[in-house]
Amino acid sequence: MKYLSFLPFICLTYLVSCAQVSQIPNDILPNVRTLDQNEIRLVNSSSEFAMEMFREIEKSEDGNYFFSPYSIHQALSMAMNGNEGEVLEEFLKVLHFEGLDLGKANDANKGLTEFLKNVDPKVAINIANAIWYRQGLSVQPPFMTTMENYYGANVDALDFNQPNSHQVINNWIERETRGLIKNMLDGIPNEAIMYLVNAIHFKGDWKTPFDASKTTKQNFYPEKSPSTQVDMMSTGGKIKVNYFQSGQLQYLELPYSTGQYNMGIVYHSGGNLSELMPEINFENIQSWHQQSSENEMIVEMPKFKMEYKVENLKQHLMDLGLKKAFEPSPKNFTKLFEDPLMDMYISRVIHQAMIEVDEKGTEAAAATVVEVGVTSMPVIPTFIRLDKPFLFFIQEKHSGTILFMGKMENPNLK
Numbered sequence: 001m002k003y004l005s006f007l008p009f010i011c012l013t014y015l016v017s018c019a020q021v022s023q024i025p026n027d028i029l030p031n032v033r034t035l036d037q038n039e040i041r042l043v044n045s046s047s048e049f050a051m052e053m054f055r056e057i058e059k060s061e062d063g064n065y066f067f068s069p070y071s072i073h074q075a076l077s078m079a080m081n082g083n084e085g086e087v088l089e090e091f092l093k094v095l096h097f098e099g100l101d102l103g104k105a106n107d108a109n110k111g112l113t114e115f116l117k118n119v120d121p122k123v124a125i126n127i128a129n130a131i132w133y134r135q136g137l138s139v140q141p142p143f144m145t146t147m148e149n150y151y152g153a154n155v156d157a158l159d160f161n162q163p164n165s166h167q168v169i170n171n172w173i174e175r176e177t178r179g180l181i182k183n184m185l186d187g188i189p190n191e192a193i194m195y196l197v198n199a200i201h202f203k204g205d206w207k208t209p210f211d212a213s214k215t216t217k218q219n220f221y222p223e224k225s226p227s228t229q230v231d232m233m234s235t236g237g238k239i240k241v242n243y244f245q246s247g248q249l250q251y252l253e254l255p256y257s258t259g260q261y262n263m264g265i266v267y268h269s270g271g272n273l274s275e276l277m278p279e280i281n282f283e284n285i286q287s288w289h290q291q292s293s294e295n296e297m298i299v300e301m302p303k304f305k306m307e308y309k310v311e312n313l314k315q316h317l318m319d320l321g322l323k324k325a326f327e328p329s330p331k332n333f334t335k336l337f338e339d340p341l342m343d344m345y346i347s348r349v350i351h352q353a354m355i356e357v358d359e360k361g362t363e364a365a366a367a368t369v370v371e372v373g374v375t376s377m378p379v380i381p382t383f384i385r386l387d388k389p390f391l392f393f394i395q396e397k398h399s400g401t402i403l404f405m406g407k408m409e410n411p412n413l414k
Contacts, residue, residue: 028121028122028257028258029258030119030120030121030258030259030260031118031119031120031121032119032260033115035111035112035115036108036111038100038104038105038107038108038111039108039111039112039115041097041098041099041100041108042097042100042105042108042109042112043112044096044282045073045095045096045097045098045100046069046070046073046096047282047285048096048282049069049072049073049094049095049096050069050070050073050282051280051281051282051285052320053067053069053072053316053320054069054280055280056316056319056320057310057316058277060316062224064306064308065306065308066306066307066308066353066354066355066364067308067310067351067353067366068200068351068353068364068366068368070127070200071198071199071200071351071353071366071367071368072198072313072349072351072368073095074109074113074127074129074151074198074200074368075129075196075197075198075349075368075369075370076091076094076095076317076322076349076368076370077095077105077106077109077151078129078131078147078151078153078196078198078370079091079196079325079333079346079370079372080092080095080102080105081102081106081143081146081147081335082143082333082334082335082336082372083325083332083333083334083335084334084335085331085334086324086331087324087325087329087331087332088102090321090322090323090324090325091322091325092105093321094317094320094321094322106146106150106151107150109150109151110149110150110151110152113127113151113152119260120204120256120257120258120260120261121258122204122205122256122257122258123202123203123204123256123257123258123260123261124201124202124203124204125200125201125202125203125204126176126177126178126199126200126201127198127199127200128152128176128198128199128200129147129151129152129153129196129197129198129199130153130154130156130169130172130197130199131147131153131154131155131156131194131195131196131197132155132156132157132158132168132169132194132195132197133155133156133157133158133193133194133195133336133337134157134158134160134192134193134194135157135158135159135160136157137157137193137337137338137339137341138337138338138339139155139336139337139338140335140336140337140338142335143155143335143336153196160188160192160193165188166185166186166187166188169184169185169195169197169369170182170183170184170185172197172199173197173199173367173369176199176201176367177199177200177201177365177366177367178201178203178365180201180354180363180364180365181199181352181353181354181365181366181367184309184350184352184367184369185350185369189347189373191347191373191374191375192347192371192372192373193337193341193344193372193373193374194336194371194372195369195370195371195372196369196370196372197367197368197369197370198367198368199365199366199367200365200366200367201363201364201365202261202362202363202364202365203361203362203363203364204256204257204261204361204362205256205257205360205361206254206255206256206359206360206361206362207255207256207257207258207259208235208239208240208255209359209360209361210233210234210235210236210299210301210358210359210360211234211235211236211237211359212233212359213236214233214234214235214236215231215232215233215234215303215359216231216232216234217229217230217231217232218230218232218300218302220232220302221271223271223272223273223274230302230303230304231302231303232300232301232302232303233300233301233302233303233358233359234298234299234300235298235299235300236298237298238296238297238298239296239297239298239299240294240295240296241253241254241255241294241295241296241297241299242255242262242289242292242293242294242295243292243293243294243295243297244288244289244291244292244293246288248268248269248270248272248275249266249267249268249269249276249279249288250265250266250267250268250269251264251265251266251267251288251289251292252264252265252267252299253265253289253292254299256361256362263357263362264285264289265301266280266288301357303357303358303359304355304356304357305354305355305356305357306354306355306356307352307353307354308352308353308354309350309351309352309353310350310351310352311348311350312348312349312350313349313350313351314326314346314348314349317349325345325346326345326346327345328342328343328344328345328374328375329343329344329345330343332344332345333345333372336372341374342374342375343374343375344372344373344374345372345373345374345375346370346371346372346373347371347372347373348369348370348371349368349369349370349371350368350369350371351366351367351368351369352366352367353365353366353367354366
Protein backbone atom coordinates (compact mmCIF):
# COMPACT_ATOMS: atom_id res chain seq x y z
CA MET A 1 0.00 0.00 0.00
CA LYS A 2 3.02 2.28 -0.16
CA TYR A 3 1.93 3.45 -3.60
CA LEU A 4 -0.77 5.58 -2.01
CA SER A 5 1.84 7.99 -0.73
CA PHE A 6 1.87 9.43 -4.26
CA LEU A 7 -1.66 10.86 -3.97
CA PRO A 8 -0.91 14.46 -2.93
CA PHE A 9 1.44 15.38 -5.76
CA ILE A 10 -0.04 13.19 -8.46
CA CYS A 11 -3.36 14.98 -7.97
CA LEU A 12 -1.54 18.30 -8.26
CA THR A 13 0.30 17.36 -11.43
CA TYR A 14 -2.67 15.98 -13.26
CA LEU A 15 -5.24 18.63 -12.51
CA VAL A 16 -2.86 21.16 -14.04
CA SER A 17 -2.27 19.11 -17.18
CA CYS A 18 -5.87 18.01 -17.78
CA ALA A 19 -7.93 20.74 -19.39
CA GLN A 20 -10.53 18.57 -21.11
CA VAL A 21 -12.97 16.40 -19.17
CA SER A 22 -15.54 14.10 -20.76
CA GLN A 23 -18.91 13.05 -19.39
CA ILE A 24 -19.07 15.63 -16.60
CA PRO A 25 -21.84 14.55 -14.19
CA ASN A 26 -24.78 16.89 -13.71
CA ASP A 27 -23.32 19.36 -16.21
CA ILE A 28 -20.97 20.78 -13.56
CA LEU A 29 -17.84 21.99 -15.28
CA PRO A 30 -14.44 22.44 -13.64
CA ASN A 31 -13.09 25.97 -13.24
CA VAL A 32 -10.06 25.42 -15.44
CA ARG A 33 -7.94 28.37 -16.48
CA THR A 34 -4.53 28.72 -18.08
CA LEU A 35 -1.77 28.81 -15.49
CA ASP A 36 0.80 31.56 -15.86
CA GLN A 37 4.48 30.71 -16.26
CA ASN A 38 5.29 31.26 -12.58
CA GLU A 39 2.46 28.98 -11.48
CA ILE A 40 3.68 26.30 -13.87
CA ARG A 41 7.18 26.66 -12.41
CA LEU A 42 5.69 26.31 -8.93
CA VAL A 43 3.89 23.10 -9.95
CA ASN A 44 7.22 21.72 -11.12
CA SER A 45 8.97 22.98 -7.97
CA SER A 46 6.41 21.40 -5.67
CA SER A 47 6.44 18.14 -7.60
CA GLU A 48 10.25 17.89 -7.63
CA PHE A 49 10.26 18.57 -3.89
CA ALA A 50 7.56 15.90 -3.47
CA MET A 51 9.70 13.30 -5.17
CA GLU A 52 12.74 14.15 -3.04
CA MET A 53 10.72 14.02 0.18
CA PHE A 54 9.26 10.69 -0.92
CA ARG A 55 12.73 9.23 -1.43
CA GLU A 56 13.91 10.55 1.93
CA ILE A 57 10.95 9.09 3.83
CA GLU A 58 11.21 5.81 1.92
CA LYS A 59 14.78 5.40 3.24
CA SER A 60 13.59 5.33 6.84
CA GLU A 61 10.19 3.62 6.55
CA ASP A 62 9.47 -0.04 5.90
CA GLY A 63 5.67 -0.03 6.16
CA ASN A 64 2.77 2.24 5.24
CA TYR A 65 3.21 5.98 5.17
CA PHE A 66 1.29 8.93 3.83
CA PHE A 67 2.22 12.60 3.70
CA SER A 68 1.41 15.87 1.96
CA PRO A 69 4.43 17.33 0.18
CA TYR A 70 2.30 20.33 -0.78
CA SER A 71 1.64 21.11 2.89
CA ILE A 72 5.33 20.84 3.78
CA HIS A 73 6.26 22.98 0.77
CA GLN A 74 3.76 25.67 1.80
CA ALA A 75 4.93 25.83 5.42
CA LEU A 76 8.58 26.05 4.38
CA SER A 77 7.73 28.69 1.79
CA MET A 78 6.33 30.87 4.57
CA ALA A 79 9.44 30.29 6.67
CA MET A 80 11.57 31.16 3.64
CA ASN A 81 10.21 34.70 3.71
CA GLY A 82 11.81 35.36 7.08
CA ASN A 83 15.28 35.04 5.57
CA GLU A 84 17.68 36.78 3.22
CA GLY A 85 21.09 36.24 1.69
CA GLU A 86 22.63 32.77 1.67
CA VAL A 87 19.96 31.34 3.96
CA LEU A 88 17.22 32.45 1.56
CA GLU A 89 19.15 31.00 -1.36
CA GLU A 90 19.27 27.64 0.38
CA PHE A 91 15.49 27.68 0.84
CA LEU A 92 14.96 28.56 -2.82
CA LYS A 93 17.23 25.70 -3.90
CA VAL A 94 15.75 23.00 -1.64
CA LEU A 95 12.17 24.02 -2.53
CA HIS A 96 13.17 23.95 -6.22
CA PHE A 97 12.16 27.53 -6.97
CA GLU A 98 14.38 27.52 -10.02
CA GLY A 99 13.75 30.63 -12.11
CA LEU A 100 11.70 32.28 -9.37
CA ASP A 101 12.79 34.99 -6.98
CA LEU A 102 11.04 35.46 -3.65
CA GLY A 103 8.38 37.83 -4.96
CA LYS A 104 7.45 35.63 -7.92
CA ALA A 105 7.39 32.52 -5.72
CA ASN A 106 4.97 34.19 -3.30
CA ASP A 107 2.73 35.40 -6.10
CA ALA A 108 2.69 31.94 -7.70
CA ASN A 109 1.83 30.35 -4.34
CA LYS A 110 -1.16 32.62 -3.99
CA GLY A 111 -2.43 31.98 -7.51
CA LEU A 112 -1.91 28.22 -7.52
CA THR A 113 -3.49 27.73 -4.09
CA GLU A 114 -6.62 29.60 -5.18
CA PHE A 115 -6.71 27.55 -8.37
CA LEU A 116 -6.51 24.26 -6.45
CA LYS A 117 -9.24 25.31 -4.04
CA ASN A 118 -11.70 26.32 -6.77
CA VAL A 119 -10.95 24.15 -9.80
CA ASP A 120 -13.48 21.41 -8.97
CA PRO A 121 -16.85 22.54 -7.55
CA LYS A 122 -17.65 18.94 -6.54
CA VAL A 123 -14.48 18.39 -4.50
CA ALA A 124 -14.15 19.88 -1.03
CA ILE A 125 -10.60 21.14 -0.61
CA ASN A 126 -9.24 23.51 1.99
CA ILE A 127 -5.71 24.92 2.13
CA ALA A 128 -5.05 27.24 5.05
CA ASN A 129 -2.07 28.93 6.71
CA ALA A 130 -1.59 30.60 10.08
CA ILE A 131 1.26 31.99 12.16
CA TRP A 132 1.62 32.51 15.90
CA TYR A 133 4.51 34.27 17.62
CA ARG A 134 5.53 34.74 21.23
CA GLN A 135 3.65 37.56 22.91
CA GLY A 136 5.94 40.50 23.68
CA LEU A 137 7.86 40.29 20.39
CA SER A 138 7.21 42.56 17.41
CA VAL A 139 6.96 41.11 13.90
CA GLN A 140 8.37 43.16 11.05
CA PRO A 141 5.45 44.71 9.06
CA PRO A 142 6.72 43.57 5.61
CA PHE A 143 6.80 39.92 6.73
CA MET A 144 3.31 40.21 8.22
CA THR A 145 1.95 41.85 5.08
CA THR A 146 3.45 39.16 2.83
CA MET A 147 1.98 36.35 4.94
CA GLU A 148 -1.47 37.94 4.91
CA ASN A 149 -1.53 38.92 1.23
CA TYR A 150 0.10 35.87 -0.39
CA TYR A 151 -0.55 33.02 2.04
CA GLY A 152 -3.82 34.16 3.62
CA ALA A 153 -2.21 33.69 7.02
CA ASN A 154 -3.23 35.59 10.13
CA VAL A 155 -0.14 36.51 12.14
CA ASP A 156 -1.13 36.56 15.81
CA ALA A 157 0.62 37.00 19.13
CA LEU A 158 0.10 34.20 21.66
CA ASP A 159 1.19 33.88 25.28
CA PHE A 160 3.43 30.83 24.94
CA ASN A 161 3.92 30.77 28.73
CA GLN A 162 0.33 29.74 29.32
CA PRO A 163 0.16 25.96 29.98
CA ASN A 164 -2.48 25.29 27.30
CA SER A 165 -1.37 27.82 24.69
CA HIS A 166 -0.46 24.98 22.30
CA GLN A 167 -4.15 24.03 22.20
CA VAL A 168 -4.90 27.26 20.35
CA ILE A 169 -2.76 25.94 17.50
CA ASN A 170 -4.10 22.41 17.83
CA ASN A 171 -7.69 23.64 17.71
CA TRP A 172 -7.00 25.65 14.55
CA ILE A 173 -5.45 22.63 12.85
CA GLU A 174 -8.34 20.39 13.88
CA ARG A 175 -10.86 22.91 12.55
CA GLU A 176 -9.09 23.45 9.22
CA THR A 177 -8.69 19.69 8.64
CA ARG A 178 -12.35 19.06 9.50
CA GLY A 179 -11.47 17.19 12.67
CA LEU A 180 -9.03 14.74 11.08
CA ILE A 181 -5.73 16.03 12.49
CA LYS A 182 -5.76 16.41 16.26
CA ASN A 183 -3.27 17.23 19.02
CA MET A 184 -0.21 17.82 16.83
CA LEU A 185 1.54 19.76 19.58
CA ASP A 186 1.88 18.43 23.11
CA GLY A 187 3.34 21.68 24.43
CA ILE A 188 5.44 24.72 23.62
CA PRO A 189 9.10 24.68 24.70
CA ASN A 190 10.73 27.73 26.27
CA GLU A 191 12.93 28.41 23.24
CA ALA A 192 10.01 28.56 20.75
CA ILE A 193 9.24 32.02 19.39
CA MET A 194 7.10 31.34 16.28
CA TYR A 195 4.94 28.66 14.67
CA LEU A 196 4.23 28.68 10.93
CA VAL A 197 1.42 26.24 10.19
CA ASN A 198 -0.20 24.84 7.06
CA ALA A 199 -3.30 22.65 7.00
CA ILE A 200 -4.88 20.91 4.03
CA HIS A 201 -8.09 18.91 3.71
CA PHE A 202 -9.43 17.00 0.70
CA LYS A 203 -12.73 15.19 0.26
CA GLY A 204 -13.87 13.87 -3.08
CA ASP A 205 -16.27 11.22 -4.32
CA TRP A 206 -15.19 8.84 -7.03
CA LYS A 207 -16.45 9.79 -10.49
CA THR A 208 -17.76 6.21 -10.60
CA PRO A 209 -18.23 4.85 -7.06
CA PHE A 210 -17.29 1.32 -6.09
CA ASP A 211 -20.24 -1.00 -5.52
CA ALA A 212 -20.48 -1.50 -1.74
CA SER A 213 -22.40 -4.75 -2.25
CA LYS A 214 -19.38 -6.14 -4.12
CA THR A 215 -16.91 -5.52 -1.27
CA THR A 216 -15.63 -8.86 0.00
CA LYS A 217 -12.87 -10.31 2.16
CA GLN A 218 -9.89 -11.08 -0.03
CA ASN A 219 -6.21 -11.81 0.48
CA PHE A 220 -3.68 -9.01 0.21
CA TYR A 221 -0.02 -9.92 -0.27
CA PRO A 222 2.50 -7.51 1.29
CA GLU A 223 5.99 -7.60 -0.18
CA LYS A 224 7.77 -8.39 3.09
CA SER A 225 5.19 -10.15 5.25
CA PRO A 226 2.57 -12.94 5.01
CA SER A 227 -0.74 -12.47 3.25
CA THR A 228 -3.61 -10.87 5.14
CA GLN A 229 -7.37 -10.54 4.72
CA VAL A 230 -8.70 -7.13 3.64
CA ASP A 231 -12.00 -5.58 2.58
CA MET A 232 -11.51 -5.57 -1.18
CA MET A 233 -13.70 -3.11 -3.06
CA SER A 234 -14.85 -3.70 -6.61
CA THR A 235 -16.44 -1.51 -9.24
CA GLY A 236 -18.57 -4.50 -10.16
CA GLY A 237 -18.71 -3.51 -13.79
CA LYS A 238 -16.25 -1.83 -16.10
CA ILE A 239 -15.46 1.85 -15.56
CA LYS A 240 -13.42 4.33 -17.58
CA VAL A 241 -9.94 4.92 -16.21
CA ASN A 242 -6.63 6.12 -17.62
CA TYR A 243 -4.17 3.22 -17.79
CA PHE A 244 -0.61 2.55 -18.89
CA GLN A 245 1.49 -0.63 -18.72
CA SER A 246 5.15 -1.34 -19.35
CA GLY A 247 6.33 -4.81 -18.42
CA GLN A 248 5.22 -5.45 -14.86
CA LEU A 249 4.70 -1.74 -14.24
CA GLN A 250 1.04 -0.78 -14.22
CA TYR A 251 -0.05 2.82 -13.91
CA LEU A 252 -3.66 3.77 -13.15
CA GLU A 253 -5.64 6.97 -12.60
CA LEU A 254 -8.95 6.77 -10.73
CA PRO A 255 -10.87 10.05 -11.20
CA TYR A 256 -12.88 11.95 -8.63
CA SER A 257 -16.07 13.90 -9.43
CA THR A 258 -15.46 15.98 -12.58
CA GLY A 259 -12.13 14.29 -13.23
CA GLN A 260 -9.93 17.27 -12.32
CA TYR A 261 -8.61 15.38 -9.32
CA ASN A 262 -7.66 11.72 -9.41
CA MET A 263 -5.80 9.08 -7.46
CA GLY A 264 -2.72 7.93 -9.32
CA ILE A 265 -1.51 4.41 -8.59
CA VAL A 266 1.82 2.78 -9.46
CA TYR A 267 1.65 -1.00 -9.22
CA HIS A 268 3.99 -3.94 -9.81
CA SER A 269 1.96 -6.90 -11.08
CA GLY A 270 4.48 -9.34 -9.56
CA GLY A 271 4.26 -7.75 -6.12
CA ASN A 272 7.85 -6.48 -6.12
CA LEU A 273 7.18 -2.79 -5.71
CA SER A 274 10.75 -2.22 -4.49
CA GLU A 275 11.97 -3.02 -8.02
CA LEU A 276 10.12 0.04 -9.29
CA MET A 277 11.51 2.45 -6.71
CA PRO A 278 14.53 3.52 -8.81
CA GLU A 279 12.09 4.50 -11.57
CA ILE A 280 9.95 6.73 -9.37
CA ASN A 281 10.73 10.31 -10.29
CA PHE A 282 8.84 13.36 -11.54
CA GLU A 283 9.79 12.83 -15.19
CA ASN A 284 8.56 9.21 -15.23
CA ILE A 285 5.30 10.08 -13.47
CA GLN A 286 4.67 12.72 -16.13
CA SER A 287 5.61 10.27 -18.87
CA TRP A 288 3.31 7.52 -17.60
CA HIS A 289 0.48 10.01 -17.37
CA GLN A 290 1.06 11.23 -20.91
CA GLN A 291 1.23 7.67 -22.25
CA SER A 292 -1.89 6.54 -20.42
CA SER A 293 -5.12 6.23 -22.33
CA GLU A 294 -8.75 5.80 -21.40
CA ASN A 295 -9.70 2.17 -20.93
CA GLU A 296 -12.74 0.35 -19.62
CA MET A 297 -11.92 -2.14 -16.89
CA ILE A 298 -13.12 -3.59 -13.61
CA VAL A 299 -11.07 -2.19 -10.73
CA GLU A 300 -10.59 -3.82 -7.35
CA MET A 301 -8.68 -2.23 -4.49
CA PRO A 302 -8.70 -2.46 -0.69
CA LYS A 303 -10.59 -0.13 1.60
CA PHE A 304 -8.18 1.39 4.05
CA LYS A 305 -7.51 4.10 6.59
CA MET A 306 -3.99 5.30 7.29
CA GLU A 307 -2.49 7.76 9.75
CA TYR A 308 1.11 8.90 9.75
CA LYS A 309 3.09 11.38 11.82
CA VAL A 310 6.70 12.54 11.71
CA GLU A 311 7.73 14.29 14.91
CA ASN A 312 10.57 16.10 13.17
CA LEU A 313 11.47 16.25 9.48
CA LYS A 314 14.75 17.98 10.39
CA GLN A 315 17.11 15.23 9.25
CA HIS A 316 15.19 14.58 6.03
CA LEU A 317 15.28 18.28 5.13
CA MET A 318 18.94 18.64 6.08
CA ASP A 319 19.75 15.68 3.84
CA LEU A 320 18.00 17.54 1.02
CA GLY A 321 20.26 20.54 1.62
CA LEU A 322 18.31 22.80 3.97
CA LYS A 323 21.02 23.03 6.62
CA LYS A 324 21.67 26.64 7.56
CA ALA A 325 18.12 27.23 8.83
CA PHE A 326 18.48 24.38 11.34
CA GLU A 327 21.77 25.69 12.73
CA PRO A 328 21.52 28.59 15.25
CA SER A 329 22.97 31.68 13.59
CA PRO A 330 22.50 35.46 13.58
CA LYS A 331 21.97 35.11 9.80
CA ASN A 332 18.76 33.11 10.26
CA PHE A 333 15.29 34.72 10.17
CA THR A 334 16.62 38.25 10.07
CA LYS A 335 13.35 39.49 8.54
CA LEU A 336 10.99 38.15 11.21
CA PHE A 337 11.21 40.43 14.23
CA GLU A 338 11.78 44.13 14.85
CA ASP A 339 14.24 43.66 17.72
CA PRO A 340 17.36 41.52 17.36
CA LEU A 341 17.12 38.17 19.13
CA MET A 342 19.62 35.50 20.03
CA ASP A 343 20.59 33.05 17.28
CA MET A 344 17.39 31.74 15.68
CA TYR A 345 16.84 28.41 13.93
CA ILE A 346 14.16 25.89 12.94
CA SER A 347 13.87 23.62 15.96
CA ARG A 348 11.19 21.28 14.58
CA VAL A 349 9.17 20.55 11.45
CA ILE A 350 6.26 18.36 12.49
CA HIS A 351 4.07 16.67 9.88
CA GLN A 352 0.93 14.61 10.32
CA ALA A 353 -1.41 13.16 7.71
CA MET A 354 -4.30 10.76 7.36
CA ILE A 355 -6.33 9.25 4.54
CA GLU A 356 -9.46 7.10 4.35
CA VAL A 357 -10.54 5.38 1.14
CA ASP A 358 -13.87 3.63 0.76
CA GLU A 359 -16.47 2.80 -1.88
CA LYS A 360 -17.75 6.38 -2.06
CA GLY A 361 -14.46 8.26 -2.33
CA THR A 362 -11.49 9.60 -0.42
CA GLU A 363 -10.98 11.95 2.50
CA ALA A 364 -7.48 13.08 3.36
CA ALA A 365 -5.89 15.73 5.52
CA ALA A 366 -2.46 16.89 6.60
CA ALA A 367 -0.78 19.62 8.62
CA THR A 368 2.76 20.90 8.85
CA VAL A 369 4.16 22.90 11.77
CA VAL A 370 7.44 24.78 11.46
CA GLU A 371 8.71 25.74 14.90
CA VAL A 372 11.24 28.57 15.07
CA GLY A 373 13.31 28.82 18.23
CA VAL A 374 16.21 30.74 19.75
CA THR A 375 19.26 29.44 21.58
CA SER A 376 18.34 31.49 24.66
CA MET A 377 15.03 33.21 25.30
CA PRO A 378 14.61 35.42 28.36
CA VAL A 379 11.67 34.21 30.39
CA ILE A 380 9.52 37.11 31.57
CA PRO A 381 8.05 36.18 34.98
CA THR A 382 4.49 37.04 35.94
CA PHE A 383 5.51 37.27 39.60
CA ILE A 384 8.74 38.19 41.36
CA ARG A 385 9.65 38.60 45.03
CA LEU A 386 12.92 40.29 45.92
CA ASP A 387 13.52 38.37 49.12
CA LYS A 388 17.28 37.95 48.74
CA PRO A 389 20.18 40.41 48.51
CA PHE A 390 20.33 42.47 45.33
CA LEU A 391 22.30 45.21 43.60
CA PHE A 392 20.60 48.40 42.51
CA PHE A 393 21.47 51.59 40.67
CA ILE A 394 19.91 54.76 39.35
CA GLN A 395 20.65 55.62 35.74
CA GLU A 396 19.67 58.02 33.02
CA LYS A 397 17.68 56.20 30.38
CA HIS A 398 18.85 57.78 27.12
CA SER A 399 22.60 57.86 27.77
CA GLY A 400 22.75 55.00 30.23
CA THR A 401 24.75 57.07 32.69
CA ILE A 402 24.76 55.52 36.16
CA LEU A 403 24.18 58.16 38.82
CA PHE A 404 23.88 55.98 41.90
CA MET A 405 24.67 52.36 42.65
CA GLY A 406 24.40 50.14 45.70
CA LYS A 407 23.79 46.74 47.22
CA MET A 408 20.91 45.70 49.46
CA GLU A 409 22.19 42.99 51.73
CA ASN A 410 19.75 43.39 54.61
CA PRO A 411 16.84 45.87 54.68
CA ASN A 412 17.02 45.97 58.49
CA LEU A 413 20.52 47.42 58.41
CA LYS A 414 20.90 51.19 58.12
